């Protein structure tokens with residue numbers, strides 16, 4: 001079609017060939033009256049009338065898009081069966097030309113491109129238009145080097161036009177989402193394609209290679225090689241954002257292009273705003289001050305504020321805060337539908353923290369809102385020791401299920417995380433909230449896990465919002481926002497020795513990172529399904545992780561070398577370490593507690609729960625003296641077991657709905673258990 005040079009199409013004379021693609025040639029055109037320049041895309045194929053109508057329709061759609069980062073369509077016509085599109089002329093070429101294959105860009109260079117492209121696509125999606133062919137060759141540059149996305153919807157036309165050349169199709173296939181390959185383009189398909197583009201810009205390589213068919217089949221089934229493997233210096237949070245955009249299931253991607261772009265910027269922003277050395281030292285010193293929480297007398301009333309909602313956001317420590325919705329609204333979540341949790345309390349030195357959570361797809365028959373009537377809270381007679389099972393205190397301030405809890409190291413306070421989107425810090429003798437942490441606020445967010453730092457200074461919380469947040473226990477001020485997970489965070493645990501955090505979640509990973517720098521130390525990829533429980537060995541050298549893949553893995557925190565591997569017959573929701581570090585207890589959907597040697601995985605004891613068929617064990621806590629294990633169950637009970645005798649010694653039945661979390665006070669005879677009945681109950685356990 002190069003013979004069109006010099007010819008007139010519509011009001012334009014074709015003065016120069018600018019380029020050509022799979023199905024069209026692009027000419028620089030000059031308006032015959034106005035002398036203005038435009039780019040004319042001239043389709044090579046002659047269209048049948050039905051196809052012409054479709055092309056026209058697409059042209060109309062594109063022409064109605066008006067956005068600073070979308071090439072403006074100025075006109076459209078068909079001259080003697082030759083269809084053509086008149087567009088704004090972009091004199092600086094395409095990003096394909098500007099960024100040759102194999103080039104790696106810095107995140108700083110990528111960020112403005114992501115912003116512009118996402119904004120353009122977000123706008124188009126709002127107009128009901130899917131691009132369908134997002135790739136660097138369709139990203140043009142104007143005089144000011146700003147990006148202009150071109151060819152909206154043209155891919156759909158291309159598909160109806162014959163004679164596509166193989167190279168072009170392969171070039172497009174490299175960026176094509178699985179669902180689009182299957183003939184079903186969605187707005188999220190554009191996000192996937194942009195994800196591939198970012199993958200390419202970050203690593204200098206496409207995620208998949210091969211023939212057209214090979215690439216397509218990889219898009220459908222193969223996991224892209226982790227970004228980190230190709231470029232280890234990319235912050236994990238950034239890699240995670242890109243990998244999420246590349247999820248096979250469109251539902252797993254970000255809800256919108258804007259959300260994608262925000263997450264990318266946030267991940268990067270976090271990285272550049274990482275605290276400097278001085279600040280890290282300052283934060284660490286906060287943690288090592290022995291006076292706070294050392295004992296009731298020395299801390300005084302001032303270290304925890306009165307009953308006031310704590311501020312959210314880390315302005316005071318220089319971490320950019322999330323756009324947090326400060327909403328106290330109820331979530332509207334139906335407990336019948338969704339939430340069952342599992343808590344894991346660490347033991348011995350680590351006993352202060354750790355509660356792990358899960359969501360079960362299948363429903364529980366309990367519905368707290370219908371069934372729950374609070375039992376009277378018995379007050380212990382001051383002169384005698386309450387007997388085992390006596391409830392000494394009930395906390396009722398949560399408006400939804402309590403999913404996680406952790407004691408302060410001195411046993412005076414509890415932090416409880418809930419499906420009401422909040423975590424609350426309260427004194428264990430008063431049914432009042434000292435303050436409410438709302439850093440995870442947002443519709444339907446649940447706090448699946450909380451863990452109290454060993455000196456009492458900071459609390460870690462993990463949520464369905466996919467973040468882990470570290471906040472100052474005394475004030476609720478956020479210190480760190482960790483966004484390394486690509487799905488909800490189900491379990492969080494402080495190292496008993498250092499400032500490391502282990503966090504795990506539905507993204508199947510366990511990540512070990514520093515609580516104050518947010519710097520990642522390791523990512524454990526050994527599980528093949530959601531990881532519900534993560535616990536440190538009391539000496540801080542090993543990590544045990546329990547997963548829906550029915551296994552518990554014990555591995556070295558430093559090297560991720562697997563030390564032991566224990567098999568259950570169903571999903572594992574809870575893991576607890578014996579205080580002396582030799583044994584592990586694990587439990588979950590297979591309704592039995594297995595006790596086994598932590599290093600050899602040799603079976604020691606099996607404790608059978610005799611309960612209704614659908615019940616699952618959601619949480620385990622090993623008492624500091626090593627003699628008792630408490631197990632929480634979805635049948636609304638907590639069982640106490642004598643470890644040595646392998647016998648059930650008591651069943652606590654005061655909760656009115658599934659129990660999701662249980663933890664022994666760090667050194668004492670009491671237990672706290674949290675439930676879908678919205679209460680936390682403190683009761684005598686031995």
Ligand code: AMP
Pocket residue numbers: 018019020021022023024025026039071087088089090091093094137138140150151
């Ligand atoms: P396409 O068929 O969209 O892939 O376009 C083929 C080539 O034409 C591109 O690689 C660009 O070099 C060039 N081109 C397309 N549209 C424009 C435009 N609006 N302004 C300048 N050059 C363009």
